[in-house]
Amino acid sequence: MDLDFERCYQATSSRDPRFDGWFIVGVRTTGIYCRPSCPSPVCPKPANVTFYRTAAAAQLAGLRACKRCRPDAVPGSPEWNTRADVVGRAMRLIADGVVDREGVPGLARQLAVSARQLHRLLVEAVGAPPLALARSQRAYQARLLVETTGMPLGEVAFAAGFASIRQFNDTLREIFDATPSQLRTAVRRHSDPHPGGGLTLRLAVRPPYDPYGVVEWLAARALPGIEEYADATYRRVLRLPGGPGTVTLRPASDHVLATFKLATVADLGAAVARCRHLLDLDADPASYLPVLAADPALASLTKAVPGLRLPGTVDGAETALRTVLGIHTRTVVAALADPLPSPDGGLTHTFPEPAAIADLSLPTATANTLRAMAQRLASGELRLDEGADRLLARRVLLAVPGLRPGQVEDLMLHALGDPDAFPAADRTLRSAAKAHGLPVDTTGLTRRADRWRPWRGYAAHLLWRASRTPTTSRNLDSCPIQSQVASDQCADLWGR
Structure with missing residues (x-):
């Protein structure tokens, strides 16, 4: 958002929490910076206020964090x-x-x-x-x-x-x-610094927040040995710079409780950032839901899910390879996955590196697409991480032989977090569209989706959300990978 002084000051004087994280309020007379919703009984005079895009900018101006409103305790700017x-x-x-x-x-x-x-x-x-x-x-x-x-x-x-x-x-x-x-x-602290061998943190979310929408989506696609879901808790393996780790995510209405088990505590920052991206915790529903609600076909759906979020990823390369593998993911991964140094319950393996998959000699059309994708990821020609250039990534993905346009849109949406990607060819999405009076054919649905720009990705997940049965009350299959058995299955699959 632009730092229009009048708009920012109005939000500050009304202590509007919707703007927390969007900008920082610097008060020169006190030498502090605050969140817009700071509960201080006295609102600073306009002449004494400067607005900043980031806390770092306020710190460079010589200001310190407010002890009353804790500007560090809010989600980041979406x-x-x-x-x-x-x-x-x-x-x-x-x-x-x-x-x-x-x-x-x-x-x-x-x-x-x-x-x-x-x-x-x-x-x-x-x-x-x-x-x-x-x-x-x-x-x-x-x-x-x-x-x-x-x-x-x-x-x-x-x-x-x-x-x-x-x-x-x-x-x-x-x-x-x-x-x-x-x-x-100044605060109470846990008596055990590493309960159960892990490090537990509360991840702040921007309200309103749909606590189970993303987790249910992830649970429905959980890959045994690498992910598991039970009792409204999602767990998975993380590939981090210092080595593999695991995370347990327990969502609530105003936060997510995250327990990390890491190879080195130096990876904590990266682990937190990737989990925030996975659950879309910094998103601001006030930005995209009004755009979607303007379409009568989506209006009732937006009211039903005021805290809508978009599922992301902790590993874009893994997401891309799983998209190509489809129903063969479990078998191929079971043959190539690396075991964790210390298994964590049902979490036993890391997803194979792209280079390992690129070396497979596979004869089918799917295998050709898989190998082309893996080679591009392994060489660095294709980047699907936090710093990827989305336009370049789209061009590279479209050039992968055998990769369908719908799959490209799906990867842009979930691997790269492009909020305007729209996989109109997805069958589940078209089925949900039909149920809500929207066009069923890909061309018609794409044309209708132009109304939802630049938030078509959130519209897609809103329709997916409306089409599925909640899974929070049941456990999903979370049996560990059995590499020695699945290796034979993989060989049979590819005719070797």
Whole structure:
């Protein structure tokens, strides 16, 4: 959103929570920055207020975080997940921890721009350069760990991405006006820093939130050994920079409880960012539901699901390969999946690397498509991660032999989070469209969907949501992968 002063000040003076995360309110007379809905009894005068796109920009202006409204405790701006330009891609990669792992040069390299150009673009768009944005993120991650876990403070510093204890202490004191020890003693904490061998955090969501819509969608497609679902809880394996891990996600109406088991705590930031993307926690229904509700065919559906979200992914390459494999996914994965060093219940394996699948010699048309997809992913020609160029990815996907346009749209929607992708050829989607008086043929449905731009992806999931039977009351098949048996099945499948 544009930082129109009058609009931002009106939202601030009315303490409108809908704008939390969209912008930051800086108050020069007090030296603090707040969320728009800060409950302070006195609204600052317009002459004393400056609005910022990010907390990092406010910090660069010498402001510290408000202790009353906790601007770090709200979801991030949904704009960074929907924007397809360099700035949006950079913000997603920074959230994934690329600056901490590879520095600014590594971030610029992934975006195919110079470090100087990236610095300029981010300062112009969000008011802060990459290092300041990464520093702000580290500070918020550290405070979350300090206040919600019993982890030793030195371990917290490492998990949040700080290079030293001194840097950790100085940053928290500067931003929050408190030392790590003071932040910890101000709240109750768990007596066990790693209950059950995991690290449990509350992931903030932007209300309203449909707590089970995305989880049910994921559960219906759960891959045994890599995912499992039971009692309204979704669990899966994560492939992270420091090694494989697992996450257990328990959604509620105002948060998601996430328990991580990681190879290294340094992966926590990336794990959190990917789970937020998976569950679309930063989305703002007020942006897209009014557009969908303007169509009489969708109006009643939007009222029924005011917290609609769009399922994402934690691994775009995995999503792409599973899309091509279809019904053969379990068999092929069972033959090639790598076992976890320490199985976590029914989570026993990681999804195979694209290079392993690209080496398969398979004779069928599906196998040719699979091999072409895997080769492009393995070589880096096709990127489906947080920093992918969506226009380039679409062109590469369309060039994969045998990949149908509907599959391309599905990958744009769920692997890359393109909110306007629309897989009109999907049978379930067309069936749901028919049930609600919409055109059934692909051409007619695509033409009708023009009314829903730029949120056609949310319209697609709204129709999918209306067409399926809830699964929260039953357990899905979650038996572990049996590689030694499935290997023979894979050989039989491909005639080897």
